[in-house]
Amino acid sequence: MINHYITNNELITLSNIKAVLEEGIFTITLNRPDKLNALNHQTLSDLKTLIEDLNEHPEIRAVIITGAGEKAFVAGADIAELAHLNPTQAKETAQFGCDIFNTIEQSSKPFIAAINGFALGGGLELAMACHLRIASENSRFGQPEVNLGLTPGYSGTQRLTQLIGKAKSLELLMTADMITAPEALELGLVNHVVPATEVLTKSKEILTKIMTKSPTAVKGVIACVNAYYTVSVDGFAYEIETFGNCFGEADFKEGVAAFLEKRKPAFAWS
Numbered sequence: 306m307i308n309h310y311i312t313n314n315e316l317i318t319l320s321n322i323k324a325v326l327e328e329g330i331f332t333i334t335l336n337r338p339d340k341l342n343a344l345n346h347q348t349l350s351d352l353k354t355l356i357e358d359l360n361e362h363p364e365i366r367a368v369i370i371t372g373a374g375e376k377a378f379v380a381g382a383d384i385a386e387l388a389h390l391n392p393t394q395a396k397e398t399a400q401f402g403c404d405i406f407n408t409i410e411q412s413s414k415p416f417i418a419a420i421n422g423f424a425l426g427g428g429l430e431l432a433m434a435c436h437l438r439i440a441s442e443n444s445r446f447g448q449p450e451v452n453l454g455l456t457p458g459y460s461g462t463q464r465l466t467q468l469i470g471k472a473k474s475l476e477l478l479m480t481a482d483m484i485t486a487p488e489a490l491e492l493g494l495v496n497h498v499v500p501a502t503e504v505l506t507k508s509k510e511i512l513t514k515i516m517t518k519s520p521t522a523v524k525g526v527i528a529c530v531n532a533y534y535t536v537s538v539d540g541f542a543y544e545i546e547t548f549g550n551c552f553g554e555a556d557f558k559e560g561v562a563a564f565l566e567k568r569k570p571a572f573a574w575s
């Protein structure tokens with residue numbers, strides 16, 4: 306839990322993560338570059354700490370997740386740690402990671418994965434839990450778990466299939482092939498590919514644009530799209546409900562008034 310108000314430019318340092326808030330954008334850097342930012346339990350715990358109570362932090366409007374160093378976003382779950390798990394512990398580990406990734410996907414604040422190199426296994430799973438993915442030209446993507454005698458455990462089989470379809474998903478999952486950033490773009494796995502030096506800039510540019518829109522509507526859009534992928538929810542009905550609810554919100558009054566008065570809307574994100 307982040308139990309204090311975070312001020313602009315304050316560097317937060319946890320064991321394996323550093324984070325900073327700049328103009329409403331909270332940039333979280335996974336910080337184990339010597340292990341290509343592999344997700345060990347401590348790193349996942351740090352990530353959980355930073356994101357679990359985001360709604361109580363109005364000063365944070367949007368989040369970027371990236372990796373330290375020039376080589377990797379995240380090269381997967383920490384294989385050295387996995388090596389010692391029995392089936393019960395492995396299921397607990399998978400559930401722990403899935404809960405964190407679900408929190409990201411269901412967050413009302415937009416998350417971007419700024420992918421700056423290898424996004425493999427748990428790294429790709431983390432990136433896929435974010436709402437958007439911006440990749441550097443040198444990024445590489447894959448789910449290489451079958452090389453280790455494993456299936457993915459942080460929802461990789463589910464989100465990869467949602468994003469790129471069954472045929473390509475099965476191919477990547479069964480072959481463990483690594484694909485390039487242009488290939489990932491063509492498959493719809495990432496939103497944009499940019500030079501490595503521009504990954505954070507592009508991510509911030511997109512979030513800054515989103516932050517000029519209605520936060521109520523942005524939250525609603527995320528929830529509606531997530532509803533499409535939630536078996537127990539009728540996404541079409543959910544959208545009607547969400548649309549209707551917008552009409553009782555201050556953002557709707559501001560958005561419509563601004564249009565009629567021929568001015569830009571001023572939405573309050575805090």
Ligand code: COA
Nearest residue numbers: 339340341343380381382383384385423425426427449450
């Ligand atoms: N878990 C634990 N440690 C990892 C890791 C992972 N997923 N990925 C990389 N590392 C560590 C390496 O063991 C090495 O540590 P060391 O210097 O103490 O030996 C360090 O990170 C650098 O990795 P290295 O393999 O030397 O870099 P490379 O450029 O030769 O290869 C990869 C890069 C990404 C191709 C290679 O590291 C790799 O295949 N990693 C595992 C990917 C994977 O299977 N992920 C899914 C896990 S479920």
